[in-house]
Amino acid sequence: MESPIITYLRGVLDEFSELRDGEPYPVNIPGGAIDPDDFAIALATVDGQVYEVGDSDKEFLLQSLSKPLSYALALSDLGTEAVDAKVDVEPSGDPFHEMSLAEETGRPANAMINAGAIAIASLIKGSGGRSAIRRIVDTYSACAGRTLRTNGRAYQGERAISDRNHALAYLLSSVGVIDGRPSAALETYLRQCTVQVTTRDLAMIGATLANGGTNPVTGVEALDPQAVERTLSVMMTSGMYDDAGDWVARVGMPAKSGVGGGIMAVLPGQAGLAVFSPPLDQHGNSVRGTATSRRVSQDMELHFVRSARAGRSAIRSTHTIDRVPSRIRRTEEASAVLAEHSQRAVVVELSGDLFFAGTESVVRELSDLPDDVEMAVLDLRRVNEVGPLALSVLPRTAERFEAEGRQLILVDPDGLIDHAFDDEHTHTFDDHDLAIIHCERTLLERYGAESMPAEVPIEDAPALAMLDADDLRVITALMEPVSYDSGEVIRRVGQRFAGVFFILSGAVSTIASDAEGNRFRLSTLSAGMMIGDLALADTDRQETTVKAESDTRALLLSADAIATLEADDPELAVRLWRALAREAYVRVDAHARAVAARIRETAP
């Protein structure tokens, strides 16, 4: 199925093909005719997907589109301060060929006008046996993700008509902005302008800038992230020559144009947009390119004012831990303790990004928790990206919690923020259930010491609660004591039904496998609970592995004992099976309610 985004771009291409204003820049190449009808649009995302329509494989000259790339390279090489000393970052509002230098310092206003770009070219040095221009072309190639080349004939042609740029180079030298030979800087500059790209290349270069300088397909870091950030800022105010204000108001993306007919716009963090169409307006910007950029920005809401609207709140829900309890089967007494004190432990479920707005809302939520909350579980499983504010203020919040005798607990399986926390004082879990178990245990220790006896006597097992004392005595007499060390496997998948185990002390896990063979924990069972019940039929096999999580003692009502009981006292056997069936249905009901609650809860 064709992507609707391709369909959309083709519609824009068709519509603006009708635009016939403007004249191409007359390239001074023998035989190098420009076709004013060439027209292409390409959109590349930061995960490397490219959408392209029209003549997107036709090569054209980068021209001034080279300026931001060389600027970013100079910033990557020398750092902000050294580059700033030679070239300012102020919008000039002047045409690209203006001979404008600052009165006092002689600094060009910015790197997007010719004076600034020639000064930048002089800052890029050769290294490791590569000339300056070689390094420049290699960097552009790394941005595009393929090897680009300069056009020697175009260079000769441009050089022949570069009196004005020669003058600029010498002027820059006269005021000390260019240190070396002015003609060398000019040659580097003129050559970088003749690098040939396709519209697809240009979109990929845009996506590389959107991606902080790393090509999304090759994964090569072509430019330093901070250099890219500064370059995009300068493109925002000065990228479109004296049309910059209108561009920001109508398109709202950092952008650059070249007289070769290309326009590149960058949506930071998301995409690069490239348009190629040679006829230019009076500002030197591609007529169709400008119209296309405006339209696509508007239709896709790429304008910076709109694209930043995200992550208003990172909190999906805040609830006490009894809303989604652990999968540990608790005794009635322990359940009652947890129910009574559940407001002391809350889960704050986050989603989206933890940048300013998200972090602010989380910090506010944590600060506003009622005084009787003793534990707050910060569930980061649905968080995508984390900014520095979260990394600085959340650990501080954890310290305050601790000073108040409270705990901040993280569920952070991807390690998004836990590295910023002090290990000694913060509990971090990969698994939501384990964090809840931690809270439940803490609550039981604090508020229900008597409710968590080391041993639950057999007569208190909920599954046998329906039986009277006489029945219980007979059945208990049929059981045999068993014990397991921590870590020991009690039952393995495929084993025959051995009987029902009533846990007296300790805890066991049941472990299952999914279709891909990955093992995962189904449930954790503690004293008072029973195991073996999932294979409660003599023809059936054990479907899960059962493992002792701590030293465990249990009573086993074996398959043989059950058979004996059924033969000797069928009426008692009826009552036993009925008790077991009832216990099973209580659990079915609890499960159904938990699932229904989860489904209702995930609905926003």
Added chain:
Amino acid sequence: MESPIITYLRGVLDEFSELRDGEPYPVNIPGGAIDPDDFAIALATVDGQVYEVGDSDKEFLLQSLSKPLSYALALSDLGTEAVDAKVDVEPSGDPFHEMSLAEETGRPANAMINAGAIAIASLIKGSGGRSAIRRIVDTYSACAGRTLRTNGRAYQGERAISDRNHALAYLLSSVGVIDGRPSAALETYLRQCTVQVTTRDLAMIGATLANGGTNPVTGVEALDPQAVERTLSVMMTSGMYDDAGDWVARVGMPAKSGVGGGIMAVLPGQAGLAVFSPPLDQHGNSVRGTATSRRVSQDMELHFVRSARAGRSAIRSTHTIDRVPSRIRRTEEASAVLAEHSQRAVVVELSGDLFFAGTESVVRELSDLPDDVEMAVLDLRRVNEVGPLALSVLPRTAERFEAEGRQLILVDPDGLIDHAFDDEHTHTFDDHDLAIIHCERTLLERYGAESMPAEVPIEDAPALAMLDADDLRVITALMEPVSYDSGEVIRRVGQRFAGVFFILSGAVSTIASDAEGNRFRLSTLSAGMMIGDLALADTDRQETTVKAESDTRALLLSADAIATLEADDPELAVRLWRALAREAYVRVDAHARAVAARIRETAP
């Protein structure tokens, strides 16, 4: 607990209190001394939270901070075109008092320099008995969320030293930019500059702009959203006078300063930041205000290049519908059909925002689905915000799906996108389970007509599958036929255990209530399944309401019949209870696996 954001802001305040550069603008008010030590920072979020430190309740003059507000008011009144005809949107790079008009048109470069602001003041007309300045002050007040006032003495003082602005007003009149009396425009302008605000007010005004023109606390739409968007664009390129480029590079937020010592910066969609400190640098911007803005932008990543990084992918998971099946209990045959054909129906679970990047990834995912996928469920329950691209391309995707004989099905309980779809051809559900049921039914109709018999004979009921033919005959003889009309309530909460119902045809729902008394559907049961099992004990009461979803026939094994069986043939009763227990444990196992799968899946 004090918010760490307050702690953070206090740290910045303390640090920059040491900055002693700059001189306050000498206000020409008798007795109106400026205290150079005044210093305050306030941050207001788009949901109305304000963080403030320092002298944040001290009033000062808006001065040039009035310019973007009046510009947005003029744009709200007259629209972009009419305002553009008088004032351009290009950065001037000039100091605020520059007498710069365009050569050909006489238009001021932008509304942030004095010439532009005076022209804008002339465009705002009185209406409804309110003068222009009254409407301006009312608008500023609506932005701040409290009644603001002009300072008459400051106005007189400013007026006395406004020769240059007088000259500008007459110059603008001479070139036709001002239509009315130049002195009236100037008076309006000078009065708007003397509106008094606190730092808290200024942050709230910033939050109003961040919020598209609607005050986050009062909910009043003070300014038109499109006017605000354009104003923020102009602030981005021209808000900080001739320091604009450096501001964009280092702070990266649309901003405006005033010689009264205030600076306001706006993070679209998230927050407004305000700083007040009178000493100014040579550009006329508050020294501490600039330093604070830089620091806060960097620490909190408010720069537009960074803040836009969000919503890279909106897809949480794509899986076939058997991963989280409906809660309908299916016969083994129907389950087999669904298992065999589940790859024909997939769920695409979304989260985050559907702006450009999110929408692009969704459209790509849908376009790339294998050819044998007949139904795609788009689950929007976790989506926060939706942009226009999603509203245009997703319905187009649905049309293509339909043309190919496939279905796009929406789970969209908040109605985020379903209004953009053609009702006749798109299935929309509020409930995830209902969408899955729709897919399962469609699959069963297409691939399993024989597997969905109108009636499941009692001997095929899975719960009785363990019994041999003789046992089954005896037990069936104890059952009585019952039937219910669609919608009829079969069992009510609190009724005594009536026995076990084996459904022969039709479907029933079990309905429970949560702690708040809200009723919700626990499960839907079809032919072959049994009900009543959740109250399988003679002392127990019905805990759910059971309702016929269609005309339903069943066989009832009543409580009395069970008692009779237990008395007459305890050995058969053992086998019956054992069969029922086993069925229950099969369901416990299925539930535990479903919950474990869900928990593993929600972990990223």
